[in-house]
Amino acid sequence: MKPTIRDVAKMAGVSISTVSRVMNAPDTVVESKRSRVMEAIEALKYQPNAFARGLIYKKSFTLGLLIPDIENLYFAGVIRGMQDACIKLGYSLMICNTDRDKERTLSYIDTFHEKQVDGVVFASDVLYTEYYEKLVGCRIPFVLVSSHSDEYEVASVEVDDEKAAYDAVKFLIELGHQEIGMIGFNHDNSVSGPPRFAGFVRALKEFGLERNVEKVKYANHRFEQAYQASHELFSEYPELTAVFCVADEFAMGTISYLKDRNILVPGQVSVIGFDNLRMSGMFIPKLTTIAQPIYQLGYRAAEKLHELLTTGSVAVMKEKMEHKLIVRESSREK
Amino acid sequence: MKPTIRDVAKMAGVSISTVSRVMNAPDTVVESKRSRVMEAIEALKYQPNAFARGLIYKKSFTLGLLIPDIENLYFAGVIRGMQDACIKLGYSLMICNTDRDKERTLSYIDTFHEKQVDGVVFASDVLYTEYYEKLVGCRIPFVLVSSHSDEYEVASVEVDDEKAAYDAVKFLIELGHQEIGMIGFNHDNSVSGPPRFAGFVRALKEFGLERNVEKVKYANHRFEQAYQASHELFSEYPELTAVFCVADEFAMGTISYLKDRNILVPGQVSVIGFDNLRMSGMFIPKLTTIAQPIYQLGYRAAEKLHELLTTGSVAVMKEKMEHKLIVRESSREK
DNA sequence: TTGAAAGCGCTAACAG
DNA sequence: CTGTTAGCGCTTTCAA
Numbered sequence: 001m002k003p004t005i006r007d008v009a010k011m012a013g014v015s016i017s018t019v020s021r022v023m024n025a026p027d028t029v030v031e032s033k034r035s036r037v038m039e040a041i042e043a044l045k046y047q048p049n050a051f052a053r054g055l056i057y058k059k060s061f062t063l064g065l066l067i068p069d070i071e072n073l074y075f076a077g078v079i080r081g082m083q084d085a086c087i088k089l090g091y092s093l094m095i096c097n098t099d100r101d102k103e104r105t106l107s108y109i110d111t112f113h114e115k116q117v118d119g120v121v122f123a124s125d126v127l128y129t130e131y132y133e134k135l136v137g138c139r140i141p142f143v144l145v146s147s148h149s150d151e152y153e154v155a156s157v158e159v160d161d162e163k164a165a166y167d168a169v170k171f172l173i174e175l176g177h178q179e180i181g182m183i184g185f186n187h188d189n190s191v192s193g194p195p196r197f198a199g200f201v202r203a204l205k206e207f208g209l210e211r212n213v214e215k216v217k218y219a220n221h222r223f224e225q226a227y228q229a230s231h232e233l234f235s236e237y238p239e240l241t242a243v244f245c246v247a248d249e250f251a252m253g254t255i256s257y258l259k260d261r262n263i264l265v266p267g268q269v270s271v272i273g274f275d276n277l278r279m280s281g282m283f284i285p286k287l288t289t290i291a292q293p294i295y296q297l298g299y300r301a302a303e304k305l306h307e308l309l310t311t312g313s314v315a316v317m318k319e320k321m322e323h324k325l326i327v328r329e330s331s332r333e334k
Numbered sequence: 335m336k337p338t339i340r341d342v343a344k345m346a347g348v349s350i351s352t353v354s355r356v357m358n359a360p361d362t363v364v365e366s367k368r369s370r371v372m373e374a375i376e377a378l379k380y381q382p383n384a385f386a387r388g389l390i391y392k393k394s395f396t397l398g399l400l401i402p403d404i405e406n407l408y409f410a411g412v413i414r415g416m417q418d419a420c421i422k423l424g425y426s427l428m429i430c431n432t433d434r435d436k437e438r439t440l441s442y443i444d445t446f447h448e449k450q451v452d453g454v455v456f457a458s459d460v461l462y463t464e465y466y467e468k469l470v471g472c473r474i475p476f477v478l479v480s481s482h483s484d485e486y487e488v489a490s491v492e493v494d495d496e497k498a499a500y501d502a503v504k505f506l507i508e509l510g511h512q513e514i515g516m517i518g519f520n521h522d523n524s525v526s527g528p529p530r531f532a533g534f535v536r537a538l539k540e541f542g543l544e545r546n547v548e549k550v551k552y553a554n555h556r557f558e559q560a561y562q563a564s565h566e567l568f569s570e571y572p573e574l575t576a577v578f579c580v581a582d583e584f585a586m587g588t589i590s591y592l593k594d595r596n597i598l599v600p601g602q603v604s605v606i607g608f609d610n611l612r613m614s615g616m617f618i619p620k621l622t623t624i625a626q627p628i629y630q631l632g633y634r635a636a637e638k639l640h641e642l643l644t645t646g647s648v649a650v651m652k653e654k655m656e657h658k659l660i661v662r663e664s665s666r667e668k
Numbered sequence: 669t670t671g672a673a674a675g676c677g678c679t680a681a682c683a684g
Numbered sequence: 685c686t687g688t689t690a691g692c693g694c695t696t697t698c699a700a
Contacts, residue, residue: 002473004693015671020695030669045471047447051394052693054385055676062449070413071612076405083431092445095429097417111426113381115396137379139336223616252616259618278405282557282586284593284618338677349687354679364685386677389692671700676693683688 003044011040023048054116062092063305064112064120064140066105069221070097072249073277074294078123078145081298089306091118100125100189100221106134113138119305121145121298126191127154141308145301146292147191148318155314157300157321161192164290164323165199168272169244171288171325173207175334177242177270180204181215183229183250189220196246196274215240219250226253234261241269242331248273248280251287255330266332276326285329293321337378345374357382388450396426397639398446398454398474400439403555404431406583407611408628412457412479415632423640425452434459434523434555440468447472453639455479455632460525461488475642479635480626481525482652489648491634491655495526498624498657499533502606503578505622505659507541509668511576511604514538515549517563517584523554530580530608549574553584560587568595575603576665582607582614585621589664600666610660619663627655 009016014033021029022037029037040046054060065082067075079095086093094117096108109131112120119141122131127149135142144156172180182200185193197216204212217233219225226245230253234240245251251273255265265271265285273280276291300321307314343350348367355363356371363371374380388394399416401409413429420427428451430442443465446454453475456465461483469476478490506514516534519527531550538546551567553559560579564587568574579585585607589599599605599619607614610625634655641648 005695006693016694017671017673017696018669021670024695028669033670047444047472049389049693050449051385051388052676053695055383055389055678055693056695058676060385071407071410073405073407076410079404080431092428092449093430094426096427097414110381115384115426138381223612249616256616256618278557279613282583282590284590340677350678351680351687351689352685355686358679362685367686383677386692387679389677389694390679392692669700672698674695674697676695678692679690681688681690684686 002049003046005046005048007044008037008040008046011044012036058116059118060116061090062094062115062117063302064108064117065093065095065123066098066108066120066125067095067123068098068100068125072221073279074146074247074275075123077277077294078298078301081295081300082121082302083298085299085302085306089302091302091306098125102128102130105131109134109138109140112140119143119309121301121305123147123301124191126189127152141305143301143305143308143314145297153317155304155308155317155319157297157304157319159292159297159323160320161195162199162202164274164292165196165244165246166203167199167323167325168274168290169200169203170206171327172242172244172270172272172331173203173209175242175270175332178209179215179237179239180209180212180242180244181217181233181237181240182244182246183226183233183254184216184218184246186218186220192246193218200244219253221247221249223249223253223256226250227257230254230257234258243269243271245271246274248275248277248287248289250274251289251330252279252283255283255285265330270331272331281328288328288331289326291324291326293323297321336383337380339380339382341378342371342374342380345378346370392450393452394450395424396428396449396451397636398442398451399427399429399457400432400442400454400459401429401457402432402434402459404429406555407613408480408581408609409457411611411628412632412635415629415634416455416636417632419633419636419640423636425636425640432459436462436464439465443468443472443474446474453477453643455635455639457481457635458525460523461486475639477635477639477642477648479631487651489638489642489651489653491631491638491653492526493626493631493657494654495529496533496536498608498626499530499578499580500537501533501657501659502608502624503534503537504540505661506576506578506604506606506665507537507543509576509604509666512543513549513571513573514543514546514576514578515551515567515571515574516578516580517560517567517588518550518552518580520552520554526580527552534578553587555581555583557583557587557590560584561591564588564591568592568597577603577605579605580608582609582611582621582623584608585623585664586613586617589617589619599664604665606665615662622662622665623660625658625660627657631655
C-alpha cells in the first residue's frame with residue numbers, strides 16, 4: 001500500500017492536520033515538528049494522493065490537448081511548446097490524438113470530462129457544432145490553437161493565414177514567376193484552407209495575374225495526396241513554373257512528383273511550403289517556406305487557457321502570431 | 335457546479351446507491367427506476383467524478399508514457415499504437431516528453447506518482463539507476479519499449495537490434511559493396527547503439543570484411559549530427575561505397591551531406607537506414623531501410639503493461655518483434 | 669500552534 | 685430490489 005497522510009502523521013507523532021499544514025502552510029508549524037514531518041515524508045516517499053486533493057479543490061491541475069494527427073511534425077512542435085508552458089504553470093498534460101475522427105474526438109472530450117481536466121486546448125481542426133456543444137455542455141473551458149471560430153466566441157491563437165499566404169505568393173511573383181499554381185487544403189474540412197486561398201488570390205490580383213486563380217488542386221493533409229494533387233495540377237496546367245503549397249508536407253509531395261517527372265526544382269519550377277517543420281531543412285532541396293512560430297503557438301495557447309481558467313476571460317480573443325518567410329533552396333534565385 | 339450523484343438521485347427520485355447501481359450493475363435495478371435514472375444522467379450530462387472513484391478503486395485507469403523526443407517521428411508511431419491499445423483496454427494516456435533530460439524525467443515520474451497512474455511505459459532511453467529506483471520506490475509498475483535492461487528484471491518489447499543490423503549490412507554486402515561505413519548511436523547513452531554495432535561487425539566478419547570494423551562515426555539522434563558525422567566519416571574513409579545508418583534520420587543526414595558534396599546516392603554510394611519512418615518514403619531518394627513494427631511496438635507495450643497490472647507478472651519478459659528489410663531507392667541495384 | 673471532526677463524490681457492505 | 689451508512693485520503697474550519 002502507498003503510504004497515506006496517516007502513516008506520515010503516525011511516524012512523526014503528530015496529527016494529520018499538522019502534516020497537511022507542513023505541506024500547505026509550512027510556517028504555521030513549529031520547526032521541531034515540521035522537520036520531523038519532513039523526515040517522515042522523505043522516509044516513506046510519501047506523495048499526497050491527487051484524487052483526495054482533487055475531490056476537495058475540484059481541480060485536477062491537468063490540461064487536455066486534442067490534436068488531429070500526431071504523425072504530423074507540426075503538432076510535435078505545438079506539444080513541446082504547450083508542455084513547457086504546462087511545466088511553468090504547474091499543470092500536467094493529457095494529449096489525445098483524434099485522427100480527425102468525430103466519434104473519437106467526442107469520446108476524448110468525455111474522458112476529459114470524467115478526469116476533470118481543468119481546461120482543454122483544441123488544435124487545428126474545425127470546431128464542429130457537436131464539439132462546441134459538448135465542451136460547453138460539460139462546462140469545460142477551452143481555447144483554439146492554429147484555428148479559430150467565426151460562429152462562436154472562443155479564444156484562439158494562430159498565425160494570420162491570409163497574410164502569410166499572400167506573402168508566399170508575392171515572393172514567388174517577385175522572383176519573376178507568372179504561372180503560379182497552388183496545392184491547398186480542402187475548404188470544407190480545414191480552417192486554414194479558405195484564408196490561405198484568399199491570400200493566394202489577393203497576391204495574384206494585386207499583380208494582375210488573376211488568370212492563375214483557378215490553378216488550384218486540393219489535398220487532405222498528407223504527402224501522398226499532395227503528390228496526387230500535383231499530378232492533376234501539372235497535367236492540367238503544364239505551363240506552371242511555381243507552386244504555392246499550404247503545408248511543407250505538400251511541398252515535399254509536390255517536389256517528389258516533379259522529381260519523378262524529371263522536372264527540376266528549383267531549376268524549372270519553384271516550390272514554396274508553409275509551416276517550417278524541422279523536416280523542411282532536411283529535405284532535398286531544403287524547403288523555402290513560410291515559418292509559423294509553432295512552439296510559441298503551443299506555449300501561448302497554454303498560457304491563454306491558464307488566463308481563461310484563472311481570470312474567467314481572456315484579454316484578447318483572437319490572437320495572431322507572426323509568420324516569417326524563410327528562403328532556402330526550393331525556390332529559384334531572383 | 336458540475337452535477338453530482340446526488341443531483342441525479344434527486345431528479346430521478348431515488349437514492350444515490352440506486353444511481354450508483356445503474357452505472358455499475360444495471361441489471362440489479364428495476365427497469366422503471368433505471369430508465370428514470372438514465373434520463374436524469376442524460377439531462378444533467380452527469381459524468382461520475384474520477385477523483386471520487388479513484389479514491390475508492392485506488393486506480394486511475396490512466397497509463398503514463400515517457401518518450402525521449404516528441405519531434406522524432408519514431409515516437410509518433412509508438413504513441414499511436416499505445417493510444418489505440420489504451421482505448422481498447424479502457425485506459426487514458428498521459429504522454430510526457432523528456433528531451434532525454436534526467437531532471438525532467440525524474441520530475442515526470444513524480445507527477446505520475448502523484449496522479450496515481452496505474453503504470454508507465456518507458457520508451458527507448460536507457461533505464462538509469464535513478465529512474466529504476468524512483469519507479470520502484472514509488473511502487474509504479476512499468477515496462478520498457480524499444481529498450482531493455484540487462485541489470486534489472488524489467489519486462490520489455492523491442493526489435494532484435496543485433497539481427498536487424500546484421501541483415502542491413504549483409505544486404506549491402508550482397509549488393510557487392512566491400513567498403514562499408516556506419517553512422518551509429520553513441521554507446522554510452524543509447525540502448526540500441528551497442529547491439530547494432532555488433533550486428534554490423536558480425537556481418538562484416540562473416541564475409542571477411544573486418545577491415546571495415548573501424549569505419550564508424552557516432553551521432554546523437556538528430557539529422558544535423560549525422561550530417562556532421564558523415565563529413566568525418568567520408569573525410570577519413572573516402573573509399574566508402576556504402577553506409578549503414580542506425581536511424582532513418584541519420585540516413586537523411588548522410589544523404590544530405592553526400593548531396594552537398596555532389597556524391598550520387600545510390601549511384602556512387604548506397605545508404606541504408608533503420609526504422610522505416612513515414613518520412614522515409616517521402617525523402618528523395620526514398621530510403622532503403624530496416625522497418626521496425628513501430629505502431630505494434632507501442633500497442634504491444636501497452637498490452638504488456640496491462641498484463642503486468644492485472645496478473646502481477648508477464649508471460650515473456652524480453653519480447654522481440656520482427657523487423658523487415660524494405661528496399662527502395664537509396665541503395666544501388668544488384 | 670495544534671488536534672478533532674466534517675465533508676468533497678463515490679462505492680460497497682449491510683439492513684430492510 | 686433499494687436505501688442507509690461507513691469510509692477512501694485529504695483540506696479546512698473550529699476549538700482548545
